[in-house]
Amino acid sequence: MRAGVASPLIGLGIPAVALLVVMPLIADTSVAVAGIPLLFFWVFLWIPLTSVCLWVSWHFFDRHRPETPEIDTESGTH
Amino acid sequence: MDVIVFVLLVAASLVIAVVVRLSAGRTDVGQFLVGGRSFPGWLLFFLSVGEIYSIGTLLGFPAGIYAQGASYGIWFMGYILLAYPIGYFAGPLLWRAAKRYDAMTVPDVMRSHFGSRTLEVLIAVATVGFLVPYAQFQFAGLHAALQATGFELSARTTVIVSVLLALTYVLLTGIKAPAMISILKDVAMFGAVAVVGIYVIGANHGVAGLFPTGAGASTMSGTPMVYAITTMLVQSVTFFLGTTGLGFVIAGRSERTVRRTIMIQPLYMLMYPLLVFAAYYSRSHLTLSDPNHAFTAATAATGSDALVGLAAGAAALTGLLTLAVLSLVFGGVLFRNLLPSVRRERQRIGLTLSVAAFLVLSAILAVTVQSLILNVLAFAYVIGAQVVPAWLVVLFAKRVPAAAVSTGLICGLTLAITLQAVGLSAVGGINSGLIALVFNLLVTFSTAAVLRRVRPSADRRPIAAAGPRPAGPSSEQVLDPA
Numbered sequence: 001m002r003a004g005v006a007s008p009l010i011g012l013g014i015p016a017v018a019l020l021v022v023m024p025l026i027a028d029t030s031v032a033v034a035g036i037p038l039l040f041f042w043v044f045l046w047i048p049l050t051s052v053c054l055w056v057s058w059h060f061f062d063r064h065r066p067e068t069p070e071i072d073t074e075s076g077t078h
Numbered sequence: 079m080d081v082i083v084f085v086l087l088v089a090a091s092l093v094i095a096v097v098v099r100l101s102a103g104r105t106d107v108g109q110f111l112v113g114g115r116s117f118p119g120w121l122l123f124f125l126s127v128g129e130i131y132s133i134g135t136l137l138g139f140p141a142g143i144y145a146q147g148a149s150y151g152i153w154f155m156g157y158i159l160l161a162y163p164i165g166y167f168a169g170p171l172l173w174r175a176a177k178r179y180d181a182m183t184v185p186d187v188m189r190s191h192f193g194s195r196t197l198e199v200l201i202a203v204a205t206v207g208f209l210v211p212y213a214q215f216q217f218a219g220l221h222a223a224l225q226a227t228g229f230e231l232s233a234r235t236t237v238i239v240s241v242l243l244a245l246t247y248v249l250l251t252g253i254k255a256p257a258m259i260s261i262l263k264d265v266a267m268f269g270a271v272a273v274v275g276i277y278v279i280g281a282n283h284g285v286a287g288l289f290p291t292g293a294g295a296s297t298m299s300g301t302p303m304v305y306a307i308t309t310m311l312v313q314s315v316t317f318f319l320g321t322t323g324l325g326f327v328i329a330g331r332s333e334r335t336v337r338r339t340i341m342i343q344p345l346y347m348l349m350y351p352l353l354v355f356a357a358y359y360s361r362s363h364l365t366l367s368d369p370n371h372a373f374t375a376a377t378a379a380t381g382s383d384a385l386v387g388l389a390a391g392a393a394a395l396t397g398l399l400t401l402a403v404l405s406l407v408f409g410g411v412l413f414r415n416l417l418p419s420v421r422r423e424r425q426r427i428g429l430t431l432s433v434a435a436f437l438v439l440s441a442i443l444a445v446t447v448q449s450l451i452l453n454v455l456a457f458a459y460v461i462g463a464q465v466v467p468a469w470l471v472v473l474f475a476k477r478v479p480a481a482a483v484s485t486g487l488i489c490g491l492t493l494a495i496t497l498q499a500v501g502l503s504a505v506g507g508i509n510s511g512l513i514a515l516v517f518n519l520l521v522t523f524s525t526a527a528v529l530r531r532v533r534p535s536a537d538r539r540p541i542a543a544a545g546p547r548p549a550g551p552s553s554e555q556v557l558d559p560a
Binding site for chain 1: 354
């Protein structure tokens with residue numbers, strides 16, 4: 001899969017589906033995990049998982065992208 | 079003890095501002111507004127995560143759960159959480175746009191990209207329309223924070239003290255002092271939330287009994303769920319692509335700095351579960367006359383006055399820092415976009431005066447229309463959302479002229495203001511800001527389609543398609559009569 005598609009699919013698509021599509025499906029249940037209602041447990045779970053998705057996008061796709069030449073590098077030089 | 083800790087925290091913030099000023103040397107307008115675009119990742123991180131632990135987080139979020147149950151807590155966490163993946167991809171493009179056009183404000187970007195003074199002014203007006211009510215909300219939060227410590231200050235005295243403190247931060251160093259002070263604020267807030275969260279778990283012998291079982295208390299369905307999901311959607315998009323998102327990224331050194339900083343920001347929300355536990359503890363164990371005290375009441379339940387002072391001080395600092403940053407955005411928009419004829423050498427003085435004027439104006443409104451503050455906050459967000467289509471065009475579309483963006487913006491703003499004016503913050507559960515945003519998008523792109531047939535104009539290269547580009551004016555930029 002091309003990086004231009006895979007990166008947003010993983011970094012944005014997966015958290016968006018988890019929070020906007022899956023969450024409503026489990027929002028009205030009395031199930032609890034470790035004493036926490038499933039609805040809250042699911043959102044809590046996606047706090048670290050969102051960063052994991054973004055890290056995957058960064059580590060496997062985006063960190064290899066060159067800076068746009070017109071723009072500064074990390075060193076701050078023009 | 080709570081008052082002593084509170085005062086010490088505010089005093090420490092002033093010491094930081096003075097130290098930053100002494101080490102900064104002479105600052106020009108660029109350093110004043112955007113830190114000379116030289117912030118390292120760690121400083122950009124603290125500046126841009128301010129929204130995660132805002133005055134709304136410490137006071138409004140637990141208050142919402144206390145008063146309204148799960149749906150408020152879910153959309154509040156959900157929109158911030160979802161904003162970061164959007165920011166990870168959009169943030170570097172925003173930074174690139176600002177760099178390409180040498181812009182410091184959103185209207186700067188619009189003027190340079192579209193070559194349209196009309197659109198620049200419209201975006202500037204929408205920005206001010208967002209900033210003023212958002213500042214009013216900070217004043218209300220500051221008053222609630224002071225009440226929590228037992229300070230018997232009137233609303234009027236609170237806003238006067240707040241204006242003076244926020245002015246001090248800004249006038250000393252511009253954006254840099256608020257960025258540095260936000261580290262102190264976050265340490266204080268982390269400490270307070272961690273201790274209170276752990277305390278309520280211990281006092282309740284675990285988390286199981288904290289959550290009530292009534293309908294809507296810890297579940298969502300029907301209209302509240304539709305409202306939560308649509309609010310998450312519109313506010314997460316507006317977070318970076320609204321009127322103030324550029325400010326979260328523009329001070330960074332590079333696109334890579336922006337991306338890497340945003341990547342780890344969701345982890346900063348790991349304290350949220352403890353805030354949720356504290357809110358439900360208050361809901362199940364305490365009877366409060368004012369839901370805004372849900373967190374501070376749980377803090378008081380620990381029996382530690384110092385902790386109450388720490389929590390209230392952190393909440394007050396975050397309100398003051400937000401006011402400082404908002405006033406800088408206002409000053410930049412006023413002098414760069416609404417009054418651009420002011421000579422460059424006078425801009426710094428004008429900026430200082432406008433920062434003061436903004437704080438005083440917001441303070442006067444906060445005192446006079448305080449009872450309407452929640453409506454005013456909703457109003458701020460629906461206004462901010464109407465800038466999203468303009469950003470989408472700048473970043474991704476090449477065949478949408480300024481006239482189409484301006485028409486969409488006017489229609490979106492008109493619908494948003496009308497819905498708010500008649501008291502419709504939601505229609506059938508759908509957030510009215512989202513309804514106005516969708517209308518805005520439809521008008522923008524359908525107008526563009528019509529204009530292409532009637533009056534073809536040159537395409538503009540969207541920011542996302544940018545490759546190497548020489549500095550200076552581009553032949554691609556065609557002055558649009560709109």
